[in-house]
Amino acid sequence: xxxxxxxxxxxxxxxxxxxxxxxxxxxxxxxxxxxxxxxxxxxxxxxxxxxxxxxxxxxxxxxxxxxxxxxxxxxxxxxxxxxxxxxxxxxxxxxxxxxxxxxxxxxxxxxxxxxxxxxxxxxxxxxxxxxxxxxxxxxxxxxxxxxxxxxxxxxxxxxxxxxxxxxxxxxxxxxxxxxxxxxxxxxxxxxxxxxxxxxxxxxxxxxxxxxxxxxxxxxxxxxxxxxxxxxxxxxxxxxxxxxxxxxxxxxxxxxxxxxxxxxxxxxxxxxxxxxxxxxxxxxxxxxxxxxxxxxxxxxxxxxxxxxxxxxxxxxxxxxxxxxxxxxxxxxxxxxxxxxxxxxxxxxxxxxxxxxxxx
Amino acid sequence: xxxxxxxxxxxxxxxxxxxxxxxxxxxxxxxxxxxxxxxxxxxxxxxxxxxxxxxxxxxxxxxxxxxxxxxxxxxxxxxxxxxxxxxxxxxxxxxxxxxxxxxxxxxxxxxxxxxxxxxxxx
Numbered sequence: 001x002x003x004x005x006x007x008x009x010x011x012x013x014x015x016x017x018x019x020x021x022x023x024x025x026x027x028x029x030x031x032x033x034x035x036x037x038x039x040x041x042x043x044x045x046x047x048x049x050x051x052x053x054x055x056x057x058x059x060x061x062x063x064x065x066x067x068x069x070x071x072x073x074x075x076x077x078x079x080x081x082x083x084x085x086x087x088x089x090x091x092x093x094x095x096x097x098x099x100x101x102x103x104x105x106x107x108x109x110x111x112x113x114x115x116x117x118x119x120x121x122x123x124x125x126x127x128x129x130x131x132x133x134x135x136x137x138x139x140x141x142x143x144x145x146x147x148x149x150x151x152x153x154x155x156x157x158x159x160x161x162x163x164x165x166x167x168x169x170x171x172x173x174x175x176x177x178x179x180x181x182x183x184x185x186x187x188x189x190x191x192x193x194x195x196x197x198x199x200x201x202x203x204x205x206x207x208x209x210x211x212x213x214x215x216x217x218x219x220x221x222x223x224x225x226x227x228x229x230x231x232x233x234x235x236x237x238x239x240x241x242x243x244x245x246x247x248x249x250x251x252x253x254x255x256x257x258x259x260x261x262x263x264x265x266x267x268x269x270x271x272x273x274x275x276x277x278x279x280x281x282x283x284x285x286x287x288x289x290x291x292x293x294x295x296x297x298x299x300x301x302x303x304x305x306x307x308x309x310x311x312x313x314x315x316x317x318x319x320x321x322x323x324x325x326x327x328x329x330x331x332x333x334x335x336x337x338x339x340x341x342x343x344x345x346x347x348x349x350x351x352x353x354x355x356x357x358x
Numbered sequence: 359x360x361x362x363x364x365x366x367x368x369x370x371x372x373x374x375x376x377x378x379x380x381x382x383x384x385x386x387x388x389x390x391x392x393x394x395x396x397x398x399x400x401x402x403x404x405x406x407x408x409x410x411x412x413x414x415x416x417x418x419x420x421x422x423x424x425x426x427x428x429x430x431x432x433x434x435x436x437x438x439x440x441x442x443x444x445x446x447x448x449x450x451x452x453x454x455x456x457x458x459x460x461x462x463x464x465x466x467x468x469x470x471x472x473x474x475x476x477x478x479x480x
Binding site: 045050051053054055056059076081088089093105106107178222224225228230231232233234235236238242244245246247255350356 | 363380381382383384385402404405409413419421422424425426427429430431432433435440456457458460461462464465466468
């Protein structure tokens with residue numbers, strides 16, 4: 001059904017020049033021979049779209065900025081509002097969303113499977129195209145997202161795709177076409193040549209477009225990378241200070257994790273003094289400390305109150321901290337034996353567990 | 359029609375001040391390019407931006423500058439690798455400096471200190 005619908009739509013749009021559709025409405029949209037589509041593997045680049053060494057200056061603009069789109073008056077007002085936001089300079093790019101993800105200065109990869117084709121770009125934008133013959137889920141059950149929802153059908157080397165439920169988010173794709181969540185995308189991808197994938201997209205939007213908007217693009221095979229060099233934020237040094245962005249001086253602490261004090265080194269006999277089973281009388285919670293492999297461990301109610309074994313980090317012969325911040329203060333009798341442990345949880349609450357064994 | 363014209367002008371600005379740099383370029387002053395020559399302390403080939411930490415001798419004292427570059431995926435395409443520059447390399451950069459007067463900026467041009475181009479793998 002969906003195959004017939006997609007191919008019917010595409011055929012009606014003659015300028016899309018979709019290859020002649022198979023007439024059988026067999027509800028099968030999977031590629032007839034996945035191995036024949038092996039050439040889709042690898043890394044691809046939108047043709048002619050590159051940056052300089054700063055990453056700021058493009059060799060051409062994204063085709064999804066949309067200044068050539070047939071906006072209606074409300075659409076142009078929305079474009080203006082979107083650019084006003086863009087012009088504040090306060091945006092941060094965390095991806096491009098759909099459809100902008102298809103024409104950025106970053107590489108893409110296509111993963112062609114039997115029941116789905118997945119497109120991924122370096123900004124970690126993802127487009128999952130179901131090709132198992134399913135219909136779109138009904139609008140009242142849809143979950144609009146930055147990437148929308150896609151179903152597609154393969155015919156030979158051409159994938160025809162229907163995308164709906166895209167929700168424009170200026171956090172993504174800043175400055176790109178601010179289509180409404182009623183926008184409808186019918187598009188084709190075709191391995192036109194061994195080194196070139198051709199894309200043709202027809203976009204309709206009853207809210208902001210006066211007429212269909214056609215976007216055509218090509219992606220060229222990029223041989224210099226074997227896989228995508230994914231974007232990330234492990235060294236995000238842009239900080240907001242005194243009303244504007246600037247560069248932080250120190251890029252050495254890339255994880256942002258705090259430095260932890262080094263644990264004290266306890267001897268085997270010191271750890272043996274602490275080892276044992278301790279029970280909190282009020283709650284019945286049990287804490288079992290044991291020394292093995294040169295390290296002190298505790299088994300205690302931790303994750304969803306399930307008994308979990310984790311390492312303990314001694315601070316002294318009678319004090320230690322747990323993996324997620326519990327503080328353990330061991331209570332010693334006059335004869336030097338350990339009789340109890342006072343436990344302070346990370347939230348500040350505490351309990352005292354008396355030694356039960358050995 | 360007027361609106362379309364204005365949008366086209368804005369579009370030209372948009373194309374030159376692209377969003378592909380993860381954040382706006384308003385923090386940098388492109389109208390006041392500055393040339394720095396110094397010694398590389400570190401090259402951070404990192405996301406979302408790469409950086410060169412450059413030691414520059416100014417007024418008899420060493421100053422450390424943070425020079426912002428594109429993300430590794432972009433630089434890789436331009437022939438850069440994680441060892442394209444490294445500690446001890448003498449380089450010359452032209453930057454759009456930070457507007458807040460901080461010791462940093464966004465790169466515009468780079469070469470070795472003697473003006474010769476970096477050894478890139480294209």
